[in-house]
Amino acid sequence: MTEVFGVPVAVIFGQLMLGLVNGSFYALLSLGLAVIFGLLGIVNFAHGAFYALGAFVALFGLQRLGVNYWEALLLAPLAVGLLGILTERILLRRLRGLSPLYGLLLTFGLALVIEGTLREAFGASGQSYPVPPALQGAINLGFMILPLYRAWVILVSVVVCFSTWFVIERTRLGSKLRAATENAPLLQAFGVNVPLLIAATYGGGVALAALAGVLSAPVILVTPAMGSSLVIVVFAVVVIGGMGSILGAIVSGLLLGVVEGFTKVLYPEASNIVVFVIMALVLILRPAGLFGKE
Amino acid sequence: MEKNNRVRDASVFYLAAGLFALAVPVTGIYPVFMMKLLCFAIFACAYNLLLGFSGMLSFGHAAFFGCAAYITGWLATAHGWGTLPATLAGVAVAMVLGLLIGALAIRRRGIYFAMITLALAQLLYFVCLEAPFTGGENGLQGVPRGALLGIVPLRSDLLMYYLVLAAFVGVFLFIRRVVHSPFGQVLKAIRENETRAISLGYDVHRYKLVAFVLSATLAGLAGALKTLVLGFVTLSDVSQATSGEVILMTLVGGTGTFFGPVIGAAVIVTLQEYLSDIVGGWVTVIIGAIFIACVLVFRRGLVGELAALRPRRPSQS
Numbered sequence: 001m002t003e004v005f006g007v008p009v010a011v012i013f014g015q016l017m018l019g020l021v022n023g024s025f026y027a028l029l030s031l032g033l034a035v036i037f038g039l040l041g042i043v044n045f046a047h048g049a050f051y052a053l054g055a056f057v058a059l060f061g062l063q064r065l066g067v068n069y070w071e072a073l074l075l076a077p078l079a080v081g082l083l084g085i086l087t088e089r090i091l092l093r094r095l096r097g098l099s100p101l102y103g104l105l106l107t108f109g110l111a112l113v114i115e116g117t118l119r120e121a122f123g124a125s126g127q128s129y130p131v132p133p134a135l136q137g138a139i140n141l142g143f144m145i146l147p148l149y150r151a152w153v154i155l156v157s158v159v160v161c162f163s164t165w166f167v168i169e170r171t172r173l174g175s176k177l178r179a180a181t182e183n184a185p186l187l188q189a190f191g192v193n194v195p196l197l198i199a200a201t202y203g204g205g206v207a208l209a210a211l212a213g214v215l216s217a218p219v220i221l222v223t224p225a226m227g228s229s230l231v232i233v234v235f236a237v238v239v240i241g242g243m244g245s246i247l248g249a250i251v252s253g254l255l256l257g258v259v260e261g262f263t264k265v266l267y268p269e270a271s272n273i274v275v276f277v278i279m280a281l282v283l284i285l286r287p288a289g290l291f292g293k294e
Numbered sequence: 295m296e297k298n299n300r301v302r303d304a305s306v307f308y309l310a311a312g313l314f315a316l317a318v319p320v321t322g323i324y325p326v327f328m329m330k331l332l333c334f335a336i337f338a339c340a341y342n343l344l345l346g347f348s349g350m351l352s353f354g355h356a357a358f359f360g361c362a363a364y365i366t367g368w369l370a371t372a373h374g375w376g377t378l379p380a381t382l383a384g385v386a387v388a389m390v391l392g393l394l395i396g397a398l399a400i401r402r403r404g405i406y407f408a409m410i411t412l413a414l415a416q417l418l419y420f421v422c423l424e425a426p427f428t429g430g431e432n433g434l435q436g437v438p439r440g441a442l443l444g445i446v447p448l449r450s451d452l453l454m455y456y457l458v459l460a461a462f463v464g465v466f467l468f469i470r471r472v473v474h475s476p477f478g479q480v481l482k483a484i485r486e487n488e489t490r491a492i493s494l495g496y497d498v499h500r501y502k503l504v505a506f507v508l509s510a511t512l513a514g515l516a517g518a519l520k521t522l523v524l525g526f527v528t529l530s531d532v533s534q535a536t537s538g539e540v541i542l543m544t545l546v547g548g549t550g551t552f553f554g555p556v557i558g559a560a561v562i563v564t565l566q567e568y569l570s571d572i573v574g575g576w577v578t579v580i581i582g583a584i585f586i587a588c589v590l591v592f593r594r595g596l597v598g599e600l601a602a603l604r605p606r607r608p609s610q611s
Contacts, residue, residue: 043405043408043409091586091590094590095589095590099404100404100405101351101404101405101408102589102593104351104353104405104408105351105541105545105585105588105589106585106586106589106590108538108541108585109581109582109583109584109585109586109588109589110582110586111582112538112578112579112581112582112585113578113579113582113583113586114582115578115582116575116576116577116578116579116581116582117579119575119578120574120575120576120579124575228534229416232412232413232416232534233413233416235409235412235413236409236413236416238409239406239409239410239413243406269424272420272423272424273417273420273421275413276413276414276416276417277417279410279413279414280398280414280417283398283401283402283410284398284401287401287402
């Protein structure tokens, strides 16, 4: 068996794979955060709670309503996205013109409400979501064993992330979105329904979080707290990537997942904190973030 | 005239509050509860120095509170340190951490500052989870209160209460002094308009860093005292939930007011203590709802809203 630094190659590839899976979730979540921040100027602390909500909608659907994985993949983001639109219309809209810190505080409170409700409704202990039959099993690639479901997660997240990037950067809708980011009143004067655009953006952003939740349900334990620690890592990812950059959010999300995976092999004790250490280093060397402009 | 009235009202209020605080042991209020409340009041006042008077929203203050709590608890339990040295060591660690985290975080402003403090505090949370001396998931239990200066035994709740009360009064007066000093005025100037403060020639970074370190140090004192009072430290003391709680206390009471954080701490600690018996796990949801309500309709907090009800001269700050 070949080894690098005393670690078998298969283990390295296995961790690389796991890292990419985690990175996929980071990328989906930080992408949603970046899009919401770009247009609303709000750092959405409830992002982790919406991610958990996505997983629980899938779980609830499977156990009570007979909604299978494939339907949940579509329905959960849709339901959570609608909830997001309502949240924006009822709560966040009232914070326009105030310091963005209030948005952070309000969504923090919202996260507590969602997480607390999930805990009361489903219990604090974790539940598992079965891997859908079509994606069970693994392929032997020779140098490593590739579990099908993990490959699926990476594939979906990469496709969704780059489609989102394409929509924002290359389509008519995206150009309106970017225009609203630059100067919302002017865009409104041109006859674009900016409040609708804002609500839809928030809905879309949290729908991405919910999608990440459904995708992650079969590979992790579904608990009400699954989002609250993740969202802090994603914040760090966003600081590293640079807040304004869509591409930065995607790339640094995937990259940091891989870095975390490697740390698990080489120095497991540090795997929980490596992202934060990198954030500190980036802040010292390049305060605006890797892809950010100041 | 108006100003004299306000000063007189404030004196009456402080006198009443002081008398109440001194008389607590005879009122039949559970002394440990009052001590816990005072510890969180110190914590919230320390936090308010940063958010209210310097305009920096830290989302990681549990790191200073919790790490000081761990250090004090560890030294008093495993190494038999006395009450005072163990407390001072905890406070010193909070100060050093405040210096390190502050130096990094003040490189960015606003929400970035909040996210960076949050992330660095989470780093310390994981350090506390895995470090050999913190007891991991179990935390530290059975921390002895010891004896003050080796003579005054603190096992009795009565003496401990007055010690915590004295610490609280000291911190409260210290913060007033800091805010009313020229240094505090510069902090306010930075809060209101940082660019202008820079153009006036102030070294804004240094002022912010000193404010951050002061706030972290006092938060550490709150954590160290809390350990001595309750006799245990748990991971939740360094968790983001605690960071959120101290923000909420400050917000509920009124950011940028002197007594607001004390009221806020009283409200939140009381809610958690008594409400969780009635509604169980829903207390998180209620806390979250209070957060939302505060941000939407109640941004000045209890004390701030009360003060706004009264007519005041515009020149007064």
